[in-house]
Every structure is written in structure tokens, then in C-alpha cells.
Amino acid sequence: MSARPRVVITRRIPAACETEAQSRFDVVLNREDVPLTAAQLGEALRTADGLLPTVTDKLTADVLGVEPRRARIIANFGVGFNNIDIEAARARGLTVTNTPDVLTDDTADIAVTLLLMVARRAGEGERHLRARQWTGWRPTHMLGTKVSGKTLGLIGFGRIAKAVARRAHHGFGMRIIYTDPFPPKPEEAAALGAEGRESVEAVLREADFVSLHCPATPETRHLINADRLRLMRPEAFLVNTARGDVVDEAALIDALQRKRIAGAGLDVFEKEPQVGAPLLAMENVVLLPHLGSATLETRVAMGMRALENLTRFFDGQPVRDRVV
Numbered sequence: 197m198s199a200r201p202r203v204v205i206t207r208r209i210p211a212a213c214e215t216e217a218q219s220r221f222d223v224v225l226n227r228e229d230v231p232l233t234a235a236q237l238g239e240a241l242r243t244a245d246g247l248l249p250t251v252t253d254k255l256t257a258d259v260l261g262v263e264p265r266r267a268r269i270i271a272n273f274g275v276g277f278n279n280i281d282i283e284a285a286r287a288r289g290l291t292v293t294n295t296p297d298v299l300t301d302d303t304a305d306i307a308v309t310l311l312l313m314v315a316r317r318a319g320e321g322e323r324h325l326r327a328r329q330w331t332g333w334r335p336t337h338m339l340g341t342k343v344s345g346k347t348l349g350l351i352g353f354g355r356i357a358k359a360v361a362r363r364a365h366h367g368f369g370m371r372i373i374y375t376d377p378f379p380p381k382p383e384e385a386a387a388l389g390a391e392g393r394e395s396v397e398a399v400l401r402e403a404d405f406v407s408l409h410c411p412a413t414p415e416t417r418h419l420i421n422a423d424r425l426r427l428m429r430p431e432a433f434l435v436n437t438a439r440g441d442v443v444d445e446a447a448l449i450d451a452l453q454r455k456r457i458a459g460a461g462l463d464v465f466e467k468e469p470q471v472g473a474p475l476l477a478m479e480n481v482v483l484l485p486h487l488g489s490a491t492l493e494t495r496v497a498m499g500m501r502a503l504e505n506l507t508r509f510f511d512g513q514p515v516r517d518r519v520v
């Protein structure tokens with residue numbers, strides 16, 4: 197019997213997934229859950245057949261270039277894979293997979309959570325109450341912005357954006373507009389009451405709420421910059437559950453300070469876990485620590501999906517979620 201493939205899992209993943217992984221592979225776990233250094237990632241690629249990394253592992257061209265490399269597959273835990281230099285992986289003949297579908301609903305839920313919280317001043321209200329500053333109900337206390345019936349602009353119209361549209365349109369009667377370089381089938385957009393727009397700019401000008409759902413690529417880096425933030429309405433809110441890189445965080449801070457937009461709900465940051473200091477002091481900003489897919493059910497499903505990708509690869513079958 198040939199030896200079982202050796203797999204390095206770079207962070208703690210739910211126990212059910214670690215146990216399942218151990219039943220299939222010769223697994224190296226990161227029991228301390230401390231992010232691996234570039235040198236440790238290189239060592240993992242030199243000594244294991246496969247890697248199961250996360251968003252905190254920067255698999256740069258340098259790291260992927262280790263010689264001699266034993267690993268042939270990187271099964272990313274997450275749908276986004278901007279932590280991996282995809283061109284370098286392709287050039288070196290590595291297979292890269294991700295975990296789509298299983299986190300769509302949870303990530304859409306977090307986008308809607310942020311939208312509601314920032315519009316209805318939920319974070320601010322909770323801080324106010326916990327600080328024992330609440331003196332009692334009054335008609336003019338902490339008035340927010342109505343959500344129902346407003347226009348939601350989606351930048352990118354993939355799986356997660358459509359799940360947000362479903363919630364917003366059918367749940368809150370919102371009007372949905374979107375822009376995407378790969379337009380959906382007309383009937384799919386129609387079922388969500390969604391109207392396409394020809395550009396990001398057109399969506400920004402028209403929307404009461406803008407929610408970002410594009411991948412982080414060299415082309416989308418700082419897509420939301422100072423010029424585009426200026427196109428948003430002063431009463432509009434920005435929601436980001438995609439990747440911090442898509443927004444120029446300094447420009448966003450400036451727009452918020454100048455009241456060019458009304459507020460923001462952010463689950464991801466340019467230099468996470470660092471968060472631009474001025475954001476921490478703003479009441480009209482809701483900040484979450486990258487919780488989009490953070491439910492036990494979904495994190496188990498993500499782990500199992502990554503394990504399935506590894507299993508199929510090592511069995512010589514076509515992998516389901518091949519990115520490269």
C-alpha cells in the first residue's frame with residue numbers, strides 16, 4: 197500500500213474537519229494556530245504533498261518558488277484566493293482550488309447585517325446603551341436611515357451578490373442595480389428585480405447603498421478610490437464584505453471625514469488585522485473582524501469542501517473547484 201499523502205493544514209479548522217483530514221491523509225496540524233511565516237510555508241511546500249491554507253497565508257511567487265518543491269496542490273480554505281499568486285502557481289504547474297457555494301448564504305447575511313446596522317445605527321446604539329448614556333425614549337433619538345424600498349447597488353453580480361439581492365429585494369423591497377463584466381442571464385436578474393448598469397460609476401451615482409462583491413485582483417485593487425467615492429451620494433452607505441484591497445482605505449477615511457458619504461459597514465480591511473485608526477473612532481462606521489463565513493456550519497462545510505478537493509486530486513480524479 198502506498199503512503200498516504202502528507203497535507204499541511206496551516207490554521208486550526210473545525211474539529212470535525214481535522215478529524216476527517218486525519219482519517220484520509222498524513223496530516224500536519226498547526227495546534228498553536230499562529231500564522232505560518234514565509235519560511236514555514238516554504239518548508240510546508242518542500243515537505244508535504246498538499247497544502248490547505250487560508251487567507252492569512254501569503255503564498256507569494258517567492259514562497260511558491262521553493263526548490264525542491266514536493267507539494268502539487270494548494271486547496272485554499274475560502275472562496276477568495278488573493279492570498280495566492282495565481283500566475284506563479286500556474287507557471288509552476290501547481291493546482292489551486294477554492295471553496296465556493298458553501299459560504300454564499302453566510303456572507304450575504306453579513307453584508308445585510310452591516311447594511312442594516314450602519315443604516316439603523318445599531319453599533320452606535322449598543323455602545324450608547326452599554327455606556328449607560330440612554331436617558332429614555334424620545335421621538336428624535338438616534339434617527340437612522342430607512343432601508344426598505346431604497347436602491348441597493350451591487351458591484352459584481354456573482355453568487356454572493358445575487359444572494360444579497362435576493363434578501364434585499366424579496367425581504368426589504370429594495371430596488372437592485374448591479375454592474376458586472378460578466379452579465380447574468382436576463383431571467384436570473386429579472387427574478388431578483390435587478391437592473392444592470394454599464395459601469396461602476398453609474399451604480400455609485402444612483403445607489404443609496406453600495407455593496408462590493410467583486411474578487412480582489414490586480415484590476416480591482418482600489419476600485420473604490422477617491423474619485424469614485426466622490427460619485428456616491430452624500431446620504432449613501434458603502435458595505436464591503438469582499439476584500440479590503442478593493443477599497444482605498446485612506447480615501448474612504450477621507451470621504452467619511454468630509455461627510456462625502458453617510459457611513460460604511462466593513463468586514464474586510466486593506467491591511468487586516470490592522471484597521472485604519474480613524475475608522476475606530478467613527479460612530480457612522482460598523483466594523484467586523486472578517487466574519488463573512490464565520491458560522492460553525494459553514495466553516496465545517498468549507499473544510500470538508502477543501503478536503504474533497506484534496507481527495508479527488510490525490511485519487512487522480514478531476515477536482516471540483518479548480519482555480520488553476
Ligand code: 8YV
Pocket residue numbers: 249250251252273274275276277299486488489490
Ligand atoms: C474566509 C473569505 O474566512 O472565503 C473567503 O473568501 O473571505 C472567508 O470566507 C477566509 O478567506 C478564510 O481563508
